[in-house]
Amino acid sequence: MSQRNTGATARVVDEDPCPVREVLDRVAGKWSVQILLAASQGPIRFTGLERGIEGISRRMLTLTLRNLERDGLVTRTVYPTVPPKVEYGLTPVALELHATLSRLTDWAERNRGYVARARAAYDAEHRPELLDA
Numbered sequence: 001m002s003q004r005n006t007g008a009t010a011r012v013v014d015e016d017p018c019p020v021r022e023v024l025d026r027v028a029g030k031w032s033v034q035i036l037l038a039a040s041q042g043p044i045r046f047t048g049l050e051r052g053i054e055g056i057s058r059r060m061l062t063l064t065l066r067n068l069e070r071d072g073l074v075t076r077t078v079y080p081t082v083p084p085k086v087e088y089g090l091t092p093v094a095l096e097l098h099a100t101l102s103r104l105t106d107w108a109e110r111n112r113g114y115v116a117r118a119r120a121a122y123d124a125e126h127r128p129e130l131l132d133a
Contacts, residue, residue: 026071031056031064033101036090039074040098043087073097 026032034053038044044052050061065088068074073094079085090098 023071026067027073027097027101029064031060032068033105035061035064035068035088036073036094036098036101037105039088039090040095040102043077043089045085045087049088068094 027036031053034056035049038049038052046061046065049065050056050058053061056064065074065076069076073091075089075091077087077089079087
C-alpha cells in the first residue's frame with residue numbers, strides 16, 4: 001500500500017523560489033508580448049488578434065489569453081449577442097507594462113541587424129570548435 005506525501009507537494013507549489021522570474025517568464029513570452037502590444041490600442045476580438053499575430057495558432061492564442069487573464073493582465077468581455085461577441089482588453093497594470101514592452105520591442109527592431117552580425121561573427125569564429133567536437 002502506498003503512502004501519499006501531500007504536504008511536501010503543497011509546499012513546493014506554494015513556495016516559489018523566484019516569484020519575479022515566474023512573472024517575467026509569463027510577460028516576456030513570445031506570444032504574450034505580441035498579444036499585449038496588439039491589445040494596447042483598445043479592445044480587440046479574438047480574430048483580430050489571430051490575424052494580427054503572425055504564426056500563432058488558435059490553441060496557443062487561447063492558452064496565452066487565458067494565462068494573461070489569470071495573471072490579471074487581460075480582461076475578457078463577453079457580450080450577450082448571437083453569435084456571442086468577445087473582446088479582450090488590457091488591465092491598468094498591463095497598460096503600465098505596455099510602455100516598457102514598447103521600448104523593448106523598439107530596441108529589438110533598432111538592434112536586430114547588430115545582433116545578427118554579432119551572431120555571424122561568433123559562429124564564424126567558433127564554428128571550427130563545433131565541428132571538431
